[in-house]
Amino acid sequence: MPMLEVRDLKLQYSSARGVVKAVDNVSFDIEKGEVLGIVGESGSGKTSLSLALMRVLPKNVHAYEGQVTLDGKEISSLPDEAFRKQVRWRQISMVFQGAQNSLNPVLKVGFQAAEPMLVRSKTDRREARKRVEDLFELVGLPREIYDRYPHELSGGMKQRVGVASALVLDPKLIILDEPTSALDVSIQAQIMNLLKRLKRELGLSMIFITHDIALSSDICDHLAVLYAGEVVEKGSAEQIFGNPKHPYTQLLLASVPRLKSDTDPKYIPGAPPDLTSPPPGCRFHPRCPYRFEPCDHKVPPQVKVDEGQTAKCWLNVESEKVKAKK
Amino acid sequence: MKAARVLAVRGATLFGVLIVSLLLVIVVLGATGVSDRMIDSLVNEQVRGLRQSLAQTIRDPDQLERVVSEQRQQLISFYGLDRPWYTRLPDMVWRVFTLDLGSARTLKSFEGSTRVSDIVLERLPNTIILVTSALVISAVIGLYVGVKLATRVGSRLDRAMSYLSAVSYALPTWWVGILLILVLSFQVRLFPFGGIISAPAPQDPLARALDVIWHAALPVATLVVASVGGWAYAVRTMVLNTAQEDFVTAARAKGLPENVVMRRHIIRVAAPPILTNIVLGLAASLGGAILTETVFNWPGMGRLYFDAIMALDENVVVALTFMFTVLYVVSRFVLEVLYIMLDPRVRY
């Protein structure tokens, strides 16, 4: 049984321009010890998804629905206080995008990492400190970092602090939201190696959110491609990289520059849609080079294209293609 | 320690403020000839005392006059009255610094002394009591209201409070005081018209203390009304700004209860800019204190300022200008220390 089952997760919030459909009926599974990559452009709803899973909702939330089951227990039906006490950080934790801003500037970093232990588990101070220092060592930081303030650390160090913090209550699942976007390539490699090591040594289950599809190939076992708040393709890493069935996935892969290739990387024309009024039918159709008859008015279903792989595209439905040819 | 170095720099700046103000005062005094008059009165006072004591021993009136005018000349050259005023600068600086300004022209201290330093210093505590209580009360109310507002942004209460704080900013402190007197003292006869203690004063120390508090109620209320609006609004704005930071979301994601998030991650981080706002309003509070004391006849330095102006008593005016600057500089410095304690980022 998968460790995490997400069914029809929906998050919408109201803004000056209308209702933003940030996360629209997203479903996926994660097995224990696995890394699921969520790939999408900026504005596709990636961060909203991560916060939706943690139930950290914005003030102007309009709709929040869906079922989330963790280890057989349905956590989405838990009342807010119970969710906070049982699930947040204890079972699911997070490493934030750009750890620069996710650290409180006036508190010591060690204290911030230890805070959930101190406040929620009422752990003894010395014990908490020791645990955090151990975690710092685990992620490759010197133990003395505990007493430093965020502005005294480099970007890479802050990101490691973020990872250590996420581990502090021994969660089952860690969501990493663009953990390397703000860092330069060499530091990026260090962080990726750290994550791979933790996956190996601790058997961590992770959700790895990124816009860089090439990066996700480094660590992810499964992938879900996100576009305009929807999952447009899902499958194992081999299936997605080897045999992508959705035009968006294909274009994403084609846009990665390859070292040993004569062809220029392709780019995807157009811009991500406005989530307050996404295009009718298939949301990708305005930018899709293969769009045909049904695409601009009929919403495609999740079509099973292989064992464990689905794509939300009419191109994979024979009957539609036949109809169109007529 | 790095913090010490930052403090030293700030301290130096504030000291510079003091010196510049001092110099400004003295230069103006000199250039307008007022300092000449002041020293002249100093000399005369001493000559008078001298004459009295000499008259005990020297019987011959002519000889007395000769000795006295000799002494006078000595005094004049000692104080430099025969030289242009700018040569006396360092001397004047020291004199003002130590409040050695001779006697007041007409004003007296509570015990009857006419020495400027006596008059000014004995009123210092009264002013401090007033200003400090008002500050504390404003701070508490402002903080509470500001936080409440920040959590209810856009609501009707919030908008109403925005208008109210705007009004509070626009209100002249002293006018509020006058209004309060008109309504609460004149119409309703609930509070006294002014002063610090009733006459005759109650004997029992507890009754005395209560009497003073009763007298202080309106002036303190005036100061609070004038400043609390701005405070609450500053707190609200800072808290709002801070609440949208990513680390607040992160704190919530960590499953911390909301009150911890509020306290440690929002308010605590908003504290330094709030403090900066307070600093900006400090000068205004001092001004407000001067005017409020005047309206309520509260025997502090502010009221003394007013009386000295009316009585054209220059020595006292100079001493008070200096004292107020000192008060300001000291409180600024205290706030700077607080700021450094609160915000580790400035310790570089």
Add this chain to the structure above:
Amino acid sequence: MKELLSSGSGKIGAAFFIALVIISIGVIVAYPANFGLRYWSNPVLWADNPQVAPPSWTNLFSSEKHLETKVFESTGQAERLSEPGATRIVYRFNLNYAADEAPSFTSLTVQNVSYQDRPPIIAVTVQRPDGKSIGLYQLIVSGPRPGEQPPFRRYYDTPFRVQLSGEPNVASAVSDFLEQQFSLPISDQDLLVKGVDQAVFGVPDGDGGFKVLKGNYTIRVDTLLYNQSDSVGHLKYVVGGSVFGLLGTDTLGRDLSVGLLFGFPVALFIGLVTSVVTTFIGTVTGIVSGYMGGKTDTVIQRASDILANIPLLPILIFLAFIVGQNLFLIILILIAFGWPGLTILIRSMVLQIRSGNLVEATMTLGASKSRIMFRHIFPQTAPFVFATMIFSTPAAILAEASLSFLGLGDPSLPTWGQILESGFQNGGVYVGYWWWILPPGLLIVITAMTFVLLALALEPVVNPRLRRVQ
């Protein structure tokens, strides 16, 4: 601009601001230039007003009807009668007396008299509602002086004013009247003490006092002229009440509404001049300091740091006290100590902008320093600068008001602070002269509020984070 008018506070603020400007322009146009010195400080002009009188409309709220001051002037119709050797001009002033109290005073003022031969005679008679009439007073204009040539001119520069209630002749006439009509023996002395007008406008109440006689009175002023070319230019008869005008009077009898109106343009002038100049200097030094860096920056920074930290009011008080009480001096000081605060803020904004890419790009394009500073950096700070300018206007107005309140204002101009100060000094608070105390303060508050409301409306423009939440 759009944002300003979209919010509620912006609309109110803008409306008030326009009202302020209109009133100020009206005042500047309508009032003479040296109003302060010639009119406001000249007690003679206010002699006919009751002193410390509450406004007229308070009569609506009181059970005891107070007498409104009535001024009758000889501008209306007059009856011209021909008599042998003379012309009689009769002015009839009708007074409907409905108050419950006697007048506080009555007076006659004569102006611009010219005659050829015999001096004119002016007589005042009161015809009461009970049919009785009293010949109150007779004035024979002063005769020719030795060596003077006709036409003889009198009371041109200084009008001749007689307070009828204090004139012994009037008292005598009235006491005669009382004896004849009411058989009330009362001496002139007693009458002067009790109040002549009590008797003129009342009936004896049997207790030695008088009760007010309500009804229609006609006051007849006869002017007897002995030559065709003689003239009495202007006559004024005043019945002094205890309430006056729109906003009452002060201890000198000055009409407070007049004085307070004058305060409008003064306040606007102080506020706007100070804030515009301060903002200008502060912005320029801030941009220069932040952009140029180096020694210029350090110097400006240190200077503004120190200046910004000097407590304003004590120094202001001191300087006004020692150097003199002059409006321009006050404005100058406010500016001198006001600009550093803005400099510091602008400077930090500029530092942020400077580290952005726009500036680097422009620099590589070869733009000159001043061009960069003013074409590229300034527009980014413009909303903040504008908002600050609006927000600092009330501060200047309040500072001047505070100074005036302490008695250090410019004595030649009646500003709101000054009016408040005289009210306070005359014990207005302790005796309850609310009409003297409340309006000036209220006006200050409303004016300051106007600018604060405008600044409030601009807040989302300046602080985009607040926009997000709404």
